[in-house]
Amino acid sequence: MDKKNILAIDVGTGMVKVLAGRQEANGRIQLFGSGAAPTAGFAKGVITDIDALAHSIRQAVECVVLATDSRAAGSVYLGLSGSVLVTQTSIGTVAAATAGVVTGADVERACQAAVFSVADHEYEVLHVFPAREDVTQAGAALAVETHIISAPKATLAELSRVLSRSGIQLNGIVASGIIAAEGMNTELPGQPTNFIFIDIGAGVADISLYVKGRLRSSAALPLGGDYITSDLMQGLSVNRAHAEEIKRYYSRLSPDLRNQGVVLDCNDYGTVDKHIPFDFLYDIIESRVEEIVTLVYGYLKPLQAEYLTKPGQTFETVYLTGGCGAMPSMGACVAKFFQLPTTTVTPEGLSAEYVHPANTVCYGILKHGARITENEPVGGHSAWNTLVHKAKKLLKFDRY
Ligand SMILES: Nc1ncnc2c1ncn2[C@@H]1O[C@H](COP(=O)(O)OP(=O)(O)OP(=O)(O)O)[C@@H](O)[C@H]1O
Ligand SMILES: [Mg+2]
Numbered sequence: 001m002d003k004k005n006i007l008a009i010d011v012g013t014g015m016v017k018v019l020a021g022r023q024e025a026n027g028r029i030q031l032f033g034s035g036a037a038p039t040a041g042f043a044k045g046v047i048t049d050i051d052a053l054a055h056s057i058r059q060a061v062e063c064v065v066l067a068t069d070s071r072a073a074g075s076v077y078l079g080l081s082g083s084v085l086v087t088q089t090s091i092g093t094v095a096a097a098t099a100g101v102v103t104g105a106d107v108e109r110a111c112q113a114a115v116f117s118v119a120d121h122e123y124e125v126l127h128v129f130p131a132r133e134d135v136t137q138a139g140a141a142l143a144v145e146t147h148i149i150s151a152p153k154a155t156l157a158e159l160s161r162v163l164s165r166s167g168i169q170l171n172g173i174v175a176s177g178i179i180a181a182e183g184m185n186t187e188l189p190g191q192p193t194n195f196i197f198i199d200i201g202a203g204v205a206d207i208s209l210y211v212k213g214r215l216r217s218s219a220a221l222p223l224g225g226d227y228i229t230s231d232l233m234q235g236l237s238v239n240r241a242h243a244e245e246i247k248r249y250y251s252r253l254s255p256d257l258r259n260q261g262v263v264l265d266c267n268d269y270g271t272v273d274k275h276i277p278f279d280f281l282y283d284i285i286e287s288r289v290e291e292i293v294t295l296v297y298g299y300l301k302p303l304q305a306e307y308l309t310k311p312g313q314t315f316e317t318v319y320l321t322g323g324c325g326a327m328p329s330m331g332a333c334v335a336k337f338f339q340l341p342t343t344t345v346t347p348e349g350l351s352a353e354y355v356h357p358a359n360t361v362c363y364g365i366l367k368h369g370a371r372i373t374e375n376e377p378v379g380g381h382s383a384w385n386t387l388v389h390k391a392k393k394l395l396k397f398d399r400y
Helices: 050-068 104-117 153-165 176-187 226-236 240-251 278-307 328-338 357-375 383-395
Strands: 005-011 015-023 029-038 075-080 086-095 123-135 141-152 172-175 195-200 205-211 214-221 263-265 275-277 317-321 342-344
Touching: 005 050, 005 357, 015 050, 015 357, 029 050, 029 357, 050 153, 075 176, 075 357, 086 104, 086 214, 104 123, 104 141, 123 153, 123 172, 123 176, 123 214, 141 153, 141 214, 153 172, 172 176, 172 357, 176 195, 176 205, 176 214, 176 317, 176 357, 195 278, 195 328, 205 278, 214 278, 226 240, 226 278, 240 278, 263 278, 275 278, 278 328, 317 328, 317 357, 328 342
Parallel strands: 005 075, 075 172, 195 317, 317 342
Antiparallel strands: 005 015, 015 029, 086 141, 123 141, 195 205, 205 214, 263 275
16 A cells, blocks of 8 residues: 555535545645545535445545556545534643743644643544744743644544445544645745635535634535525426536526526426526526625624734635635625635646536645655654644744
C-alpha cells in the first residue's frame, strides 16, 4: 500500500463523492480517479442510518477502485459536515516559560489548555484552529483563543468500524467545509484577508468566517439546493431526477430570457412532453435562491459586527462553492445581499471534468490528506500531536 495515494471521501446530502490522487514531488496533486454514489443515511448534516451511509460510501469507493485498478489504496480521509459537528470557542492561558519571551512551545501549551478546558469524553476533537493570541504587557502570560471542532466519539467509532468491515480503513475524519476553506486560505496570495467562505450543497450551507486569515467562526445551516429541487417537483409535477435536470438546464440559461415569452422544451427520457415557460421556472427558482441567501445573510450579519470591530474594517470578499455555486444567480444574489465581490470557487489545476464547485470540498479533503501524509514524521503521530502540528502551522511559530 502506498500511503502517498490519498482517497478523499466527501459525504454530502446528495452524493458521496470520492477523489483519488497523490501529491507529486513538485507539490501538484495528480488525480487518478473519481467516484460517486447517491447518499443514503445522511441528510442535511444528520447521520440517520450509519449502515446505509457506509453502504453509499462503499459504492462510491468501489467506483474509484474499479476505475483505477486498485491503485486507490492508500491513506483515506473522510469529510463530514452539518450538525454531527460541534463547534466551540475556548481560551487557553499559560505562563510563558521565560518571562518576556513567548515561544512556540508556550503557544502549543496554550492550545492544549484550551482543548482541555472544554474536553468532553464523549466527543473527539477533530480540529483546533488558533484564532487569536494575547500576551500580557510584561510578557509573562499568553492567552490563545481557539476554534475547536469536535464530533461524537460513538458516531465516529461506529462509522469507522462499519467501514473497516468493508475494507475501508480511515486515516482521518475531517470537518469537510472548514477543511476546504482552510486549504483555500493557505493558498491565497498576499496578505491574510477578511473573507467569508460559503459551501452551499444539496442540504447544508457550510459557512466559515475568516478575519486576518484566521478562522473565527463556522456553522452549518440546513439549507441547500434540495429546496429548489423539491419546489420544482411540486410546481411542475415531475420526479426528483427530472426536476434536477430542469434545474441544471435552467442555470445554463441567461436571465435575459425573462419576459420574452420563451417556452422551454424540458422533456426527459420516458416522460410526456414538458413545455415550461421560462418565467414560470424563474419565479420558482429565484424565489428559493433568494430565500436561501436571505437566511445565510441573516445568520452572518450579526457576526460581521462581532468580529470586525475596528473602524473601517470590513469583509473583502465572499467565496462561494458547493453544487449551488454552479447557479450564476446564486452568486449574483450573494453579491447583492452582502454587497461584496463574490467569487465562485472550483478546484484548480485539474482537468475540465473535475472543474465544478460541487468538487471543491472533496478536492480540499484530498489536499488536506496529502499535506498530512507529507508532514507525517516516521513512526506516526499521536492524535494530540496531529492537532498541535496543524495549530503550529497555522500560527507560523517562527514569529516568536
Ligand atoms: N449546474 C447546476 N445548476 C444548478 N444546481 C446545481 C448544478 N450542479 C449542482 N447543483 C445542485 O447542487 C446540489 C449538490 O451540491 P453538492 O454536491 O455540493 O451537495 P452535497 O455535498 O451532496 O450536499 P451537502 O454538502 O449539502 O450535504 C444539488 O442541489 C444540485 O442540484
Ligand atoms: Mg457538500
